[in-house]
Amino acid sequence: MQYISTVILILVTIGAYLFSRFLSARYQNPLMNVVVLSSALVITILLLFHVPYELYQPGKDFITMLLGPTTVCLAVPLYNNRSVVKKHLAPIIMGVCFASALTAITAMTIAQLVGMPKDIVVSLGSKSVTAPVAAEVAKVNGGDPGLAIAFVIVTGTLGALVGPAILTLLKITSPLIRGLALGTISHGQGTATALLEGEQQGLMAGIGMALAAVVTSSLIPIIAPIIVHS
Amino acid sequence: MVIVKKTVAIVWQLLIILLVSLAGDKVAAVFNLPIPGSVVGMLLLFTLLSTGVIKTVQIQEVTTFLLKHMAFFFIPVTVGLMNYWEIFHQRGIMLFGSLAISLFIAFVVFRFTTLKNEGGK
Numbered sequence: 001m002q003y004i005s006t007v008i009l010i011l012v013t014i015g016a017y018l019f020s021r022f023l024s025a026r027y028q029n030p031l032m033n034v035v036v037l038s039s040a041l042v043i044t045i046l047l048l049f050h051v052p053y054e055l056y057q058p059g060k061d062f063i064t065m066l067l068g069p070t071t072v073c074l075a076v077p078l079y080n081n082r083s084v085v086k087k088h089l090a091p092i093i094m095g096v097c098f099a100s101a102l103t104a105i106t107a108m109t110i111a112q113l114v115g116m117p118k119d120i121v122v123s124l125g126s127k128s129v130t131a132p133v134a135a136e137v138a139k140v141n142g143g144d145p146g147l148a149i150a151f152v153i154v155t156g157t158l159g160a161l162v163g164p165a166i167l168t169l170l171k172i173t174s175p176l177i178r179g180l181a182l183g184t185i186s187h188g189q190g191t192a193t194a195l196l197e198g199e200q201q202g203l204m205a206g207i208g209m210a211l212a213a214v215v216t217s218s219l220i221p222i223i224a225p226i227i228v229h230s
Numbered sequence: 231m232v233i234v235k236k237t238v239a240i241v242w243q244l245l246i247i248l249l250v251s252l253a254g255d256k257v258a259a260v261f262n263l264p265i266p267g268s269v270v271g272m273l274l275l276f277t278l279l280s281t282g283v284i285k286t287v288q289i290q291e292v293t294t295f296l297l298k299h300m301a302f303f304f305i306p307v308t309v310g311l312m313n314y315w316e317i318f319h320q321r322g323i324m325l326f327g328s329l330a331i332s333l334f335i336a337f338v339v340f341r342f343t344t345l346k347n348e349g350g351k
Contacts, residue, residue, distance in 0.1 A: 039308035060306035069251040071268035073293040075275035095343035103336035110328040136266030146310035181340040221264030
């Protein structure tokens with residue numbers, strides 16, 4: 001019986017995903033985020049049919065298990081664009097490191113100062129990295145994977161919405177740096193936005209996203225304890 | 231026959247990715263690394279590609295598919311947010327403020343990034 005409900009709920013998740021993809025392709029708008037739409041659909045269905053969350057757990061665990069292998073695949077775009085990385089190695093690394101560190105420190109410090117609990121503070125640290133990595137970084141450091149992903153999505157949507165305007169406001173005109181910034185700060189959603197500006201921007205955004213994942217996951221174990229215990 | 235060949239190729243590719251992923255988890259666990267196993271796996275795959283042990287064509291279909299549909303794999307975790315209603319209800323504004331301010335600061339950092347031979351400021 002439980003087996004059947006698991007299969008049905010996985011199928012519901014796939015259905016919600018396909019439908020959301022269709023909607024977001026039709027209405028090109030950062031607010032039409034596939035993850036937000038699909039999750040809202042699944043939540044609505046669970047509530048509507050009074051399905052307890054525990055029943056969704058096995059299906060959730062199965063799908064989430066595949067997040068790791070998916071993250072591993074990020075090595076491929078990074079490898080394909082290694083010549084660009086090599087050419088601008090120092091500025092790229094410096095930019096990604098400083099941006100990743102500062103954004104995590106700022107977010108966590110503000111939360112800590114207003115007295116938020118530890119799991120929220122830690123989960124904020126990984127809000128600029130791609131969701132699968134953010135979930136794991138949060139888990140490893142005592143945060144909450146679900147919350148971490150919520151912060152990732154808000155950051156991604158916000159960056160996609162206002163990122164290009166902020167870059168213009170800051171007089172950042174180089175297409176490569178614009179792309180790098182969008183990918184580093186707003187991961188996949190930023191990369192999609194960068195791709196709208198041009199191929200070069202998209203490529204750099206992909207590099208930024210992959211590097212930010214490595215940098216942030218290495219930094220949070222050092223930064224988080226300092227902020228939480230201060 | 232073509233379909234069989236194609237299927238075998240896909241399964242083989244998936245197997246490579248799963249093995250690298252498992253190896254990443256294992257390395258992270260054995261050495262007690264604070265970095266997620268998936269990031270270790272990503273670095274491992276990058277190394278394997280760089281050293282030519284694995285060629286991109288050997289994993290192309292599966293990696294393209296997984297990357298394209300990455301969003302799907304974190305829907306269930308996001309659905310889990312339905313259990314956090316209270317947090318957003320109570321602290322939504324502060325959380326949003328923290329996210330917005332830190333986002334802006336990160337963009338400012340890139341004001342100071344310059345690439346050579348690229349004409350950008």
